[in-house]
Amino acid sequence: MRGTFLAAAIFIALGVIAQGFWFPADARISLEKCTLCHGKPEFRKILVDGKIRDLFATADSLKGSVHEKKTCVDCHFDVSEIPHRQRPQRVTCTHCHYKGNAEGAPQSDAYLEYFGSVHGNAIAGGNTKAPLCQDCHGNHSIRKTKDPTSEVSRGNVAETCGRCHIEIYAVYKTSIHGVAVSQGIPEAPSCTGCHGEHKIYAHKDPKSTVFATHVAAQCSTCHGSVSIMSKYGIEAEQVTTYQNSFHGVASGFGSRTVANCASCHGVHDIRPSEDPRSMVNPKNIPATCGKCHPGANPNFAVGKMHVDSHSKESGIIYYTAQFFKYLTIGTMLALIAHIFLDMYGRTRRLRGDK
Amino acid sequence: MGEEPRSPVTVERMSVLFRVQHILLMVSLLVLAVTGFALMFHDNWLAAAVIRLEGGVLYRGIIHRSAAVFLMAQLVYHAFYMLCSREGKRELREVWLTRRDFDDFFLAMRFNLGMDSKYPRFGRYGYKEKFQYWGATTGVFLISVTGIILWAETFSMRYLPKVVLDLTLIVHGYQGLLAFVILLFWHLYIVHLHPSVFPMNRAWLTGRVDAEWLRQEHPAEYEKLKGEGVI
Numbered sequence: 001m002r003g004t005f006l007a008a009a010i011f012i013a014l015g016v017i018a019q020g021f022w023f024p025a026d027a028r029i030s031l032e033k034c035t036l037c038h039g040k041p042e043f044r045k046i047l048v049d050g051k052i053r054d055l056f057a058t059a060d061s062l063k064g065s066v067h068e069k070k071t072c073v074d075c076h077f078d079v080s081e082i083p084h085r086q087r088p089q090r091v092t093c094t095h096c097h098y099k100g101n102a103e104g105a106p107q108s109d110a111y112l113e114y115f116g117s118v119h120g121n122a123i124a125g126g127n128t129k130a131p132l133c134q135d136c137h138g139n140h141s142i143r144k145t146k147d148p149t150s151e152v153s154r155g156n157v158a159e160t161c162g163r164c165h166i167e168i169y170a171v172y173k174t175s176i177h178g179v180a181v182s183q184g185i186p187e188a189p190s191c192t193g194c195h196g197e198h199k200i201y202a203h204k205d206p207k208s209t210v211f212a213t214h215v216a217a218q219c220s221t222c223h224g225s226v227s228i229m230s231k232y233g234i235e236a237e238q239v240t241t242y243q244n245s246f247h248g249v250a251s252g253f254g255s256r257t258v259a260n261c262a263s264c265h266g267v268h269d270i271r272p273s274e275d276p277r278s279m280v281n282p283k284n285i286p287a288t289c290g291k292c293h294p295g296a297n298p299n300f301a302v303g304k305m306h307v308d309s310h311s312k313e314s315g316i317i318y319y320t321a322q323f324f325k326y327l328t329i330g331t332m333l334a335l336i337a338h339i340f341l342d343m344y345g346r347t348r349r350l351r352g353d354k
Numbered sequence: 355m356g357e358e359p360r361s362p363v364t365v366e367r368m369s370v371l372f373r374v375q376h377i378l379l380m381v382s383l384l385v386l387a388v389t390g391f392a393l394m395f396h397d398n399w400l401a402a403a404v405i406r407l408e409g410g411v412l413y414r415g416i417i418h419r420s421a422a423v424f425l426m427a428q429l430v431y432h433a434f435y436m437l438c439s440r441e442g443k444r445e446l447r448e449v450w451l452t453r454r455d456f457d458d459f460f461l462a463m464r465f466n467l468g469m470d471s472k473y474p475r476f477g478r479y480g481y482k483e484k485f486q487y488w489g490a491t492t493g494v495f496l497i498s499v500t501g502i503i504l505w506a507e508t509f510s511m512r513y514l515p516k517v518v519l520d521l522t523l524i525v526h527g528y529q530g531l532l533a534f535v536i537l538l539f540w541h542l543y544i545v546h547l548h549p550s551v552f553p554m555n556r557a558w559l560t561g562r563v564d565a566e567w568l569r570q571e572h573p574a575e576y577e578k579l580k581g582e583g584v585i
Contacts (some may be wrong), residue, residue, distance in 0.1 A: 246507075249396045250411040258411075293508040303516025309524055317520045324528030328535055335539035339547065345466030346549060349473050 031059055033082060034072045061140035064149075093133040113199035129164070136160055152197075154190055155181065161191045172268040187228050194218055213251055215260040216242060223261075241306040257292075264288055280305075363585055364562040369441060373561055375432060382425040387534050389418035394527045419505060426498050429491070448478045451488055455481045477574040486540045493533040500526035 037043055038057045045053045062068050073079055075091045096105040114120045114133070122130030134142075136152055143150035151160045158181065162169025172178045172191070180188030194210055201208035209218045216239070222228050224239035242248040242261065250258035262270075264280055271278035279288045285301035293300075307314050309321045368376065392404040392414060408414040436442040458474035459481045465473045474480070479487070503510050503522045510519055545555045550571055557563050565585045569576040579585050 244396075249393065252396070253402075253405055253411045255411055289511075293511065295508050295512060297512050299513065299515075300511050303520075305516065307516075307520050309520070314520075317517065317524060320521055321524045321528070324524065324532070328528060328532050331532060332535050332539065335536065335543075339539070339543045341463070341466040342543070343547075343549065345462065345473070348468070349465070 031071055035059065037083075057140060065138075065140060065142045066144060067140075067142060090132060091134060091139075110198050117198060117200045118202045118205070119200060131164065152192075154186075155184070157192055158190045165191075168268050175266070175268055175270050176272055177270060185232075187222060187231075189222065193222075210262075212256040212260055213254055215262050216248065216251055219261045235306075237308050237311065238306045241308045244308075245306075259292060263291070363565040365565055365568060365579060365584060366561055367557045367563045367568075368561045370561065371435075371441070372445075373558060375428065375435075376558055378428055379425070382421045382428065383533075383537070385421040386418060386425065387530065389414050389421070390527070390530050391534075393418075394531070422498070422501055422505075425494060429494050429498070432491075449484055449487050451484055455484050459485075475573045476571065477578070478572060480572065482540070482544050486536070486544075489536055490533065493529065493536075497526060497529045497533065500529060 035058055038055055041056050043055045045055055047053055057072075062070060067075070075095070076088050077095065078086075079088050094111075096103045097107050097111060099107050101107060111133075115124070119131050123132065136157075138151045141149075141151070143153075145152050145154075147153060148155060150156065158169060158172060158178065162172075173182075177189050177193075181190050196209050199207075201211075203210045205211065206213075208214065220239040223234070224236055226236045229236040243252060247259045251260050266279045269277075269279070271281075273280045273282075275281060276283060278284065282298075282301035286296045286298055289296035289300045307317055309317050312318050388404060389408060392401040392408070393411075395401040396405065405411060405414050408417055436446045458476070461470060461472065461474045462481070464470035500522045503514070503519070504526060507519070510522075545551065545558070546553060548555075550567055555563070565576065565579075568579070576585070
């Protein structure tokens with residue numbers, strides 16, 4: 001009996017040692033073990049709020065993604081027991097994506113800007129609905145931005161943002177920019193084009209790219225570029241004409257109440273002025289201008305709004321400005337001429353006086 | 355010339371009331387010029403600095419319009435004063451533009467160019483003073499009209515075509531620039547650089563000028579005062 005017990009003890013001890021010899025200290029769980037459960041398509045969990053959490057993941061889940069060569073525990077590193085005694089934590093991307101990491105995982109300061117963003121702050125404030133990296137970039141199917149199938153590619157990012165920002169997405173989708181993106185126009189802005197990528201701030205935050213005093217500059221990154229606008233037959237002078245208008249000057253000097261591009265053209269619902277739903281359609285001009293100028297009437301829509309007095313195309317405005325310019329210069333020269341002429345004449349007069 | 359001993363006899367050329375009007379006019383025009391040109395040339399760093407100094411575009415506008423209201427009030431007061439008061443009526447007769455002033459101007463130009471041997475004999479006000487006075491008065495009136503159109507922007511946009519507002523903005527700015535240029539150069543000459551008054555004719559502060567200066571520059575007025583026994 002005693003001998004049997006000893007033998008059993010030695011056997012168990014050897015087994016433990018052997019296990020320690022064959023597997024490294026941080027016991028790695030092989031893919032096969034994970035897929036024992038996670039490989040079943042019906043493997044899912046019903047959460048307390050009634051939502052279904054799909055837990056199906058196989059070797060194919062990572063195929064084509066940037067993490068193709070990784071295994072489950074590379075990211076789910078807190079999983080060491082099967083079945084999991086504790087619920088596995090959400091994956092922390094910064095486990096690898098930090099500066100100087102040994103894995104060679106891409107890293108830039110842009111990623112860190114997330115932590116100061118409206119999303120990063122919401123997470124830090126305990127909002128469990130706020131997005132982490134994987135909510136936008138995808139879980140297993142993370143692909144490079146340039147890859148059209150990526151969740152954050154130009155064509156897909158609006159839909160990705162729209163998973164949470166549903167109403168804005170619905171409005172944006174039918175706007176001139178939304179339509180242009182879906183048509184594959186490469187310069188057309190998706191959400192990130194105006195709001196930024198990782199450093200997205202609330203529009204009331206002065207750091208935001210779409211803060212009242214930053215809107216004009218943000219729109220002008222494309223609309224001020226003749227090389228982009230000329231491709232689509234859009235005038236690029238709208239930017240300078242705005243900047244030289246009362247609205248633009250006030251905005252340039254920090255006024256937050258004065259009209260910026262979005263005040264008149266809309267935010268997510270920007271449409272060409274021919275569109276009857278456009279805020280700058282002549283029919284809607286009284287209402288649009290009336291937001292700030294109570295009493296605006298249809299006469300507000302008469303005439304061209306963005307006028308450049310330095311451009312010959314402005315006709316009478318240009319020629320009036322030119323006339324006054326030369327009139328002023330001419331007057332100045334005539335006055336100076338008169339001064340010298342009169343002084344010269346005076347010396348003659350005084351000589352005659354004597 | 356400067357070295358000649360001047361007669362200590364002086365005569366009044368600007369009454370206290372006119373000196374006060376002149377100084378108030380000067381102050382409001384300067385405020386309007388500084389605030390107005392800052393907006394007109396907002397791209398310029400100095401203009402930007404001025405706008406910031408004035409507390410931003412909102413306060414720039416408030417200061418500009420306050421000075422404008424003050425200026426318009428002065429214009430109305432001045433019109434009434436010139437038309438109704440005894441001193442005003444007398445001055446208005448003196449400063450009234452006549453055919454002779456234009457003749458004087460051309461005669462002076464011909465003389466200065468050496469094409470004529472006679473120089474006009476000016477009365478109390480020569481063409482230099484008169485042109486400036488009427489130029490400034492009509493200028494203030496016209497710039498007030500364009501300024502009010504721009505001030506009442508919602509009203510103007512309701513009833514005027516947009517192109518009229520665009521033109522008004524251009525005209526208002528250039529009217530101001532033109533008035534500023536004329537006042538600057540004309541004053542620079544007849545109050546400062548003119549050899550008979552250099553470095554400054556102090557009549558706008560003291561109200562008085564030397565009788566000798568009057569004899570040289572406004573001989574007709576000198577003789578008239580002499581005839582009246584003032585000198």
